[in-house]
Amino acid sequence: MEEKNKSINIMDNKGFWPEKSSLVDAIKDVLSMGYCKKQFPVKDFGRFRSPQWRDEDDELVPWQSVDWYIYDALNEERMQVNAAALLRSLSNEPWRDERLLGEHYDIFVIEEDLFLPEEEGHGPGYCVGACRAFSGAVISTHRIEHIWGMPYSCTKTEIMRQFCFMLGIPSHLRDDVTKGPDATAYCQNNCILRPAYNAPQDWEELTEDRLRYGALCNSCRDDLQKHFADKKHFEN
Numbered sequence: 001m002e003e004k005n006k007s008i009n010i011m012d013n014k015g016f017w018p019e020k021s022s023l024v025d026a027i028k029d030v031l032s033m034g035y036c037k038k039q040f041p042v043k044d045f046g047r048f049r050s051p052q053w054r055d056e057d058d059e060l061v062p063w064q065s066v067d068w069y070i071y072d073a074l075n076e077e078r079m080q081v082n083a084a085a086l087l088r089s090l091s092n093e094p095w096r097d098e099r100l101l102g103e104h105y106d107i108f109v110i111e112e113d114l115f116l117p118e119e120e121g122h123g124p125g126y127c128v129g130a131c132r133a134f135s136g137a138v139i140s141t142h143r144i145e146h147i148w149g150m151p152y153s154c155t156k157t158e159i160m161r162q163f164c165f166m167l168g169i170p171s172h173l174r175d176d177v178t179k180g181p182d183a184t185a186y187c188q189n190n191c192i193l194r195p196a197y198n199a200p201q202d203w204e205e206l207t208e209d210r211l212r213y214g215a216l217c218n219s220c221r222d223d224l225q226k227h228f229a230d231k232k233h234f235e236n
C-alpha cells in the first residue's frame with residue numbers, strides 16, 4: 001500500500017540542460033527497464049519558488065522554495081549541504097498532506113556539494129547522491145558536471161542509481177549485495193548499483209559501463225521488474 005499511485009515530483013536549482021533532460025531520461029529508463037505499465041505522473045516543479053517564498057524582511061520562508069530546502073540543510077562551515085537533513089525536510093514537508101500534494105517521491109537535483117554525516121570517517125567527505133526509502137532522493141552535480149564531455153550521462157547515471165536505491169533495489173535479501181556505511185544495499189555485479197565513492201572517476205567508470213553493457217545486471221533488473229509487477233502497489 002506504501003506507494004500506490006504516487007507521483008514523482010522533480011525539482012532542481014538550475015533549470016537547464018543537462019540536469020533537466022538527464023533527470024527526465026533517467027526516470028523514463030528506470031521505469032521502462034522495470035517494465036512498469038503504470039503511468040507515474042511526473043510533476044516538474046523546476047526551480048520551485050512559491051509567490052510567498054520570501055517574507056517582508058526578505059528571509060526565506062520554510063518549505064516555499066528550493067532555496068529554502070538547500071539553505072536549511074547547508075552546513076556553513078563546510079559549505080556543503082547535509083544530504084540527511086535535506087532528505088528529512090523532503091519527507092516531513094507539509095506538502096505531503098493529503099489535501100495538498102499527498103504522498104509522492106521527490107527527486108531533487110542540486111548544484112551544491114553534498115555530504116552524509118553517517119559516512120563521517122569512512123567516506124571521502126562528500127557524496128554525489130543519497131536517498132530515503134520510498135520518499136526522496138537528492139543528487140548533486142557538483143563533483144560530476146565537469147567530467148569532460150559527459151555531464152549529461154554521468155548525472156543521468158547517478159539519478160538512475162538513486163531512484164533505484166529509493167525503491168529498495170537491489171533487494172537486501174540477495175547474497176550478492178553489500179551494505180554501505182549509510183546502510184544502502186549495493187550490488188556486487190557489473191551494474192550501476194555497485195558502490196561508488198570517489199568522484200569523478202567512479203562515476204566516469206559507472207557511466208562508461210552503463211553505456212557499454214547496460215545499466216543493471218540481471219539480478220537488479222529482476223528486482224526492479226518484481227517491484228513494479230507487485231500488484232499491491234497499484235490497486236486503484
Ligand SMILES: [Zn+2]
Nearest residue numbers: 187191217220
Ligand atoms: Zn546489479
